[in-house]
Amino acid sequence: MRGKTVRNMGGLVLVAAGAAYLYLGVDLSPHQEYREEAAVSAQDTLPAPPSAYGIPLAGFCVDRDHVRSGSTFSALLLPLGISAATIDSLVRLAAPIFDVNRIRAGHPLAFIFPEDSSDTPAYFVYESDPVDHVVFDLRPPYSVRMEKRPVHTEEKSLSVEVTGALWNDLVGAGATPALAAELSKVFAWTVDFYRIQKGDRFTMIYRQKTVDGVPYEDPVLLSVRYEGSSTQEAFLFDSPDSKGGYYDAEGKSLRKAFLQAPLEYSRISSGFSRRRFHPVQKRMKAHLGTDYAAPYGTPIRSTADGVVEKAGYTGGNGNYVKIRHNRTYETQYLHMRKILVKRGQVVKQGQVIGEVGSTGLATGPHVCYRFWKNGKQVDPRREILPSADPLKPADLPAFDQVRDEFLARMDEAESEAKTLSVATF
Template identity: 50%
Template sequence: LRPPYGVTLESYPTDTLIERAQGVIESSLYVDLERVGAPTNLALSMAAVYAWTVDFSRLQEGDAFDVLYERVYVNDQPVGMPRVIVCHFEHRNRMLPAYRFDQGAGDDYFDEEGNSLRKAFLKAPVEFSRISSRYNLKRFHPILNRTKAHYGTDYAAPTGTPILAVGDGVVTKSSYTKGNGKYVKIRHNSTYETQYLHMSKRAVTAGERVRQGQVIGYVGSTGLATGPHVCFRFWKNGKQVDHLKEDFPPSEPIESHQMDAFQAAVTEWRARIQDREFAVR
C-alpha cells in the first residue's frame, strides 16, 4: 500500500452470552427461528447437532424446540456461529435431548444417558432439502411413463447444493450413465454402500477415501431427472433398502471414567433449560 493508505491491526474485547430460542415448527426451522427472533444461522448449528438423528426435510407442524446457545459479540455485534449448549427438540412426539460435553477430544453431543447423537450415517445427504419422492417399488416414472421400482429417496434442492457423504468410506465409482447422470457410489464397509445420482458436478474420484459430511458433489439434474435433486440409494448386504426405515447404532458413548462429570453437567443444564425464565430476553 502507498500513502495515504495504511493498515492498523487492532483487537477488541469479546463477550460470550448465553441466549435461548424456543418455539413450535409452523413452516421450517429457519423460518420459525426468525419468527421467534433467534439468529437464523442457529438452524445450521442445530442441524449439525442432530444430523444423525433428525432429517430436517421431514420436520412436521407441531415439532418444538428449546435451545440454549452461546453467542459471541464484538462491539455489541454478533460474530461467528451460535454454539449449542443444550437442546430439547421434540420431533414427531418424541423428545430428543442433546447435551454438549467434551471428553478430551473436543465438544460432542449426547443424550441424557450418555449415548452419542452421532451415528454411522447421516440421516440425509443434503441439508434443508425436501423429499420429493420416496423409496417405492411401484412408482410411476414421470419420464418413462411406466411403472418402475424406485430404489432411492429423492431430495429436491437447488442446483449446486453440496451433497455430503453420509458416512466414512471409499469411493468405488465416480462416473456417468444415461439414467443416473453424474453419480458417485461409496462402499462404507462390508455391509453398507450408498449412491448419489443426478449430480451437476462430482467432487471425488474412484479410489478416494472420504469422511462423513465431506462434500462429494453438487445437486443437479443430469440423466433421467425432471428437476434438480439427488436420488440417494442405500445398499445393505448387496440389496437396496429404504434407508429411512433402517435403525443404525450410535457411535462411542460417554466413557465410564467421564460419566460422573457428564451427569453433573446434564443435571446443571437440565435445571437451566427447565427454568422457563433462564436466558429469556
C-alpha cells in the same frame, strides 16, 4: 464534506457481497443457483464515538468505506496526497505484523482527517476481520500497529414452536442463520428434519460471541431439545477421557455411522417405493432411492466415511458417485451437476462429494440417494443404524451434572416461551 464525522469517499465505495458474518440459508425455490455468500461487512455509525480504532477523535473526522476491487495499498493512499516514499516507509514498518498485499476487496477501511482544511488524512485503518484492524499513522515519524475490538461472550436460550418452515421460525424468533445451521448439524444423525410437523418445538441453550453487538464466529450449541413425534435431547460434553461431542441424556453419542440425509436443507420429492410412476419413462416401476429436491449447485455430502467405488456417468443415473463404507453398507448419489471426488478417494462423513443437478433421467434438480445393506437396496430412513461409542463410566458423574444444569435451563426457557405465547395470543 468537512465537519461531518463520516464523509462519502465517492470512488472508493464498493458494496461487498454478503451478510454480516453470518452463513445464509439456501433458498429452496426450484432451478435457482446455489451460491455461498461472502462474510465481510461494515457498519457506519453517525456520529462517531469519542474514540475509534484506539484513536481519540477530538479534532478529527472519520471517513468509513470499503476497499474497491483491484485496489492496492498504494492506490488507496496516493490520491490522498501520501507520497510514494511515505508509502514505502509504511510498508516496511507494517511488515512484521501485516503484509499490505493481503488487503482484500470488500473489507472495511477508514481515513481519519484533521478537522481543518487539510485533504490529507492523519490515519488510515484497514479492518482485516471483525476483531483485528491495522492502524497506519500517516504523520512523521510514522507508525503501524494492530488493534483489536473486544469480543464478548454470553450464553443465551431460545425456545421455538414450529408454525411453518423451521428455518423461518428460528430466524423469526431471534436465531441467526448460523445458529439454525448448527442445529441441523447437531441433530444430523437423530432428527429427520423432513418429518418435522407444525406444533413441534425446539429449545436450546447456546454460546454466542459478539463484537460491537454483532454476532462473531459461529454460535456453539450447549444443549438442545426437540419435542415432536418423539423427544430428542443433545448435550455438549468434553473430557480428557472422551473424544467429546453431543450425547443424549444417558450419555450415548448422537453421532451415528450415517447422516440422515445427503443434503443439509431440501425437501423429499419422492420416497423409497417398490412401485412408483416414473415421471420420465411414464410407467410404473420400483424407485429404490429417496429423492431430495434442492437448487442447482447445492452441496451433496457423503453420509458416512468410506471409499469412492465409482464416479462417472450413465444415461439413467447421470453424473453419480457410489461409496463403499464397509462390508455391509454402500451409498449412491445420482443426477449430479458436478462430481467433486475420484474413484478410490477416501471420504469423510459430511464431506462434499458433488453438486445437485438434473443429469440423466431427471425432470429437475435433485439428488437420488440410494442405500445398500448386504448387497440389497433398502430404505435408509427405516434402518436402525449403529451409533458411536458412549461416554466412559468415569465421565458419567461429570456429565450428569452438566446435563441436569442444562435440563433445568431448557425447562425454564420453554416455560417462558409458552407463557409469552399465551400472553400475546
